Amino acid sequence: MFFKRNKDKAKNSDTDPSSKASVERSLQTKVLLVLQKFFADKSEMSAQQTSLVSIERLNDSAIALKLGFVCELQNQALIEALKSNISELAQTNISIQYNVPIFSAKQPHLANVKNVIAVSSGKGGVGKSASAVNLALALSAQGARVGILDADIYGPSVPIMLGTENASPESQDNKHMQAIMAHGLASISIGYLVNNEHASIWRGPMASKALTQLAKETRWPLLDYLIVDMPPGTGDIQLTMAQQLPLTGAIVVTTPQDIALSDAQKGIAMFNKLDVPVLGLIENMSYFECPNCQHKTPIFSEHGAHRLAQKYHLPLLAQVPLNMIVRECADSGKSLISEHPNHAITQVYLNAAVKLSWQMLLSLEVSSQAKYAANAIDITKLD
Template structure:
């Protein structure tokens, strides 16, 4: 079902808690706002969050095209698929690795995505089974690494970049989330988690900083409420930052033709 998808973009982080899912949904919405046909796959089998972020009512289930193909759920102009629309939200996925990889493959290949310019995949944190399954079986156009300026987050972001390099998936760049905080009372700007980390890691791996996003309560409130920033406040500084990041992604990939899937290469 991916033959009609032009570009697959994996959004990943080396660790949890850096705002990867929030960044992913806003990037998908920003790309759609620029006139592209966009899908969003929530690949976090254990902790899916995209259904809530897109304001999809609990209990919503996909309809079937045929015995093997599901119609994606549509929200805010996106086509979305997630474990959250297949099982009850309270259900704990107590599965071993092969079952998780199998579920991911089903979500990806048994969804009728239709004609898409971009399919964003919200990857689970880390460098495990789903990352390897994706790289082995899907023609991934590129990856985006989300990190915060914090040293420990940067350490794990390096592992994410190394993983994609080992499986020959291009790293399009780094998004530095929670880069600065602006006090709502006095307007003072403070780099709570440090500064310059995104630039250092981008320089080390010969990639680029796609953008820096503020640490803002509004971004969290908007995704919690089912209307992410790009939809809820399109004229905000944060929304403009998301738009600029997707414009750069489109600049890198827009003129490229779909490539064959990458091959695993664990050389010395």
């Protein structure tokens, strides 16, 4: 939602250190310092090339950042350099999630949902659902409004991971469902509608129709991101979801061993054929770290996701080690991010959320409808 700001009030707010204008200036300064840090040795870096402009120039800017301003990068070489330093930028933790852009998608956007991100895997058992839930929690912890759609119709696990397995969505008009809220996330799953002890013995077309209804007939609150926990594989259901949902992009989850990597390649190929941008990879079970001596053992091989990322020119968003805390939080329905904010695994997912944000900003086009709306007013704010 866009709105006009009273220019007199905006002018007076410059003297208020707690005002939004003051916050924006502070964020602009922080990111300018980040850019200077990473590109101080590059002659093409100049104040003009990295000029920070106000939000009213959204339609003219090269990259719309989530930090309440626009960073105008006129030098293509500098943009490419930024893309190659996503991992380093993630370490700065400059990831305040407000004014999230609405990025382009092939299908019409869902009501109240800015961006839909599919979390996929070529095979089951690689930790896809845990990645989807923890990534959603990490984005939420950084200030974004996030929902999660459990599209794994034959093995819905999101209700268990959120501690909402006994919840049942309400309907005020007998046509649309209300999302179930847990840990700050809006969620919907076939697990809320089907008894957990019963099997969903559905053919592909029936399952695909049910998932489309879950996505489009849920009354989502205003969301910056809707994370979709896709079923594993590259079959009929995955194809239907990718073609009928307004996917902004996809994340592929794998483990380091060759068998999993082979299936992950098929998932990347599927999204490439469907012209859905793959935003990055997440590698689970990267290694086991001994809690006593901290020695790292690559039980399922190593460097597998690195090789895959290099082959397809994709960022490696996270390498998640084997750790009991992930399983314990998932089984108990607790939030890893909020229950263990200082844990190393929590930081892995928080960094992954930052890398994802930067990757979207640097590689995706802003929705043409959003640009048109921005052009219609003088000073704009998302939401």
